[in-house]
Structure formats: C-alpha cells, structure tokens
Amino acid sequence: MKIDRATLDEIVAHAVRDAPNECCGVVLGRDGSAARARALENLAASPFRFDIDGRELIEYAFAEGDEDAEQLIAIYHSHTRSAPYPSQTDINFAAGWPGVEWLIIGVSKAGDAEPEARSYLIEGGVIREVELEVS
Ligand SMILES: [Zn+2]
Numbered sequence: 740m741k742i743d744r745a746t747l748d749e750i751v752a753h754a755v756r757d758a759p760n761e762c763c764g765v766v767l768g769r770d771g772s773a774a775r776a777r778a779l780e781n782l783a784a785s786p787f788r789f790d791i792d793g794r795e796l797i798e799y800a801f802a803e804g805d806e807d808a809e810q811l812i813a814i815y816h817s818h819t820r821s822a823p824y825p826s827q828t829d830i831n832f833a834a835g836w837p838g839v840e841w842l843i844i845g846v847s848k849a850g851d852a853e854p855e856a857r858s859y860l861i862e863g864g865v866i867r868e869v870e871l872e873v874s
Pocket residue numbers: 816817818824825826829843
C-alpha cells in the first residue's frame with residue numbers, strides 16, 4: 740500500500756505505547772492508498788495475541804456501500820515478542836479478510852531497536868510480503 744509518513748508514524752507510536760501488549764487497528768483509504776489509521780482496542784489485552792470486535796471491522800469494511808467511501812485497506816497489529824511476520828493465528832484470521840493487507844509492526848520489548856513495519860497479503864494460507872510505499 741501507499742502510506743504517508745505521518746500515518747505510519749501514528750501506527751508505530753500506537754504499537755510502542757501499547758507494548759508489551761499487542762496493539763491493533765485498521766488502515767482506511769482508497770485504491771491501495773492509505774488515507775488514515777484508526778486505532779482499535781485489543782480486546783485480548785495480551786502480549787501474545789490480539790482480538791478485534793468483528794462488528795467494528797465489518798463496519799469499516801462495508802461502510803455504506805458508497806463508491807466514494809473509504810475502504811478497509813489493511814488491518815494492523817504489533818508483534819512485541821517475535822519478528823513482524825504473520826503467525827499461524829494471523830494466517831487463520833486473515834483467511835476471513837481476503838484482499839486486505841496485513842500490516843505488522845515489530846516492536847522490540849527492550850525498546851533497543853527501531854520498530855519495523857512490514858505488510859503482507861495472506862491468501863489461501865500463502866504469505867506474500869507487499870511493498871510499503873512510504874511518502
Ligand atoms: Zn500477529
């Protein structure tokens with residue numbers, strides 16, 4: 740996806756703020772371009788996983804059915820204890836959201852390394868890293 744530096748910084752700041760728990764949220768925009776991020780509550784409040792209110796996600800994904808409406812471009816969350824690479828739990832979750840990018844922010848628990856952002860498309864259980872075009 741294309742994303743501007745300020746929006747990506749906002750997502751990374753959310754990940755750092757919620758560490759050691761995982762954070763989560765959504766990226767909204769149009770035609771593969773991020774317009775804004777929206778932080779969501781990690782209902783699991785856990786360093787090992789995240790859980791989103793499915794109804795809330797569905798609202799973002801199917802907002803009004805209006806062609807001009809923003810689309811759900813990505814679901815983001817953080818990894819605080821492992822590399823920013825989709826876990827089996829992520830793969831299972833992503834199966835329900837085809838075409839939606841899976842943005843993961845890797846935050847080191849010691850805070851000794853720069854957070855790392857990576858995005859993936861996960862389709863049919865196959866993980867493919869996609870470019871984060873930061874402008
Ligand atoms: Zn994960």
